[in-house]
Amino acid sequence: MRLNNRSRIGLYHFLSTLVIMIFLVGVLAFFLERYFYDYLDSSSVLFLIIPTLILLVFYFRGRQIFEYDSDGEALIFKNRNIFPFLNKATTDEFPKYKLLKYEILDLVILRRLYITISSKKNNSIILKYDISYLKKKELNDLKFSLSKVIKANKEREKS
Template structure:
């Protein structure tokens, strides 16, 4: 099964650019209000910087926007990247039989996917991906596919 939200990259780029533009314009309006004009008063002037900062912080905390998953073949492929290039993209590929479990943490602002895999030295490695920007249907499909792989792994271990 293949799952990705690359088609929404333009929208996320637009949102991030808009937040940045509103922040810059808010800073400019703040300093214009502070030194030249006095329409808003001292207390509400800070809102010109605070409100766009909060939106930018929420956008940043939600994590990487683009998530790609591929379970076709004998390997699982995970890719997670930003539309902006200030963070390194995460890309992992490993055989299906190494997948032990997964967990999706759903917080108020963000969603994270934790994958537990078995290493060559029989140690558990936890991989973390941001899935905040996946729709409910895409998240349901991801859970179904990962559960299917884990179920097949358990059946294969019983046969051995």
């Protein structure tokens, strides 16, 4: 099964540009209110706080582009940001039989996927991916595919 959200790159570019513009307008409004108009007194700090919170939420949600491929004998995970200079892209490829378990951390503003795989030197390695920008159907498809691989691995161990 293949899953990716590359078709929404344009939307993510628009959202990131909008967030940056809201932040810049907020900073400009703060300085204009503080040094020229002075109508709001101490409430002018809200011109900085609200856009900064919006910017932080957008940043902490993580990498926007997630790609998953389970066709063949390997699992391929790719996770990258639309702006390559913000975060390093993550690309992992390993055989299906190494997948031990997965866990999805679902908080209010972010969603993360933790994959546990077996290794020769250590008992297990945990890989982390940002999946905050996946739609509900894509998330359900990802869960189904990973569960199917884990089930096949358990059956293979029994025999």
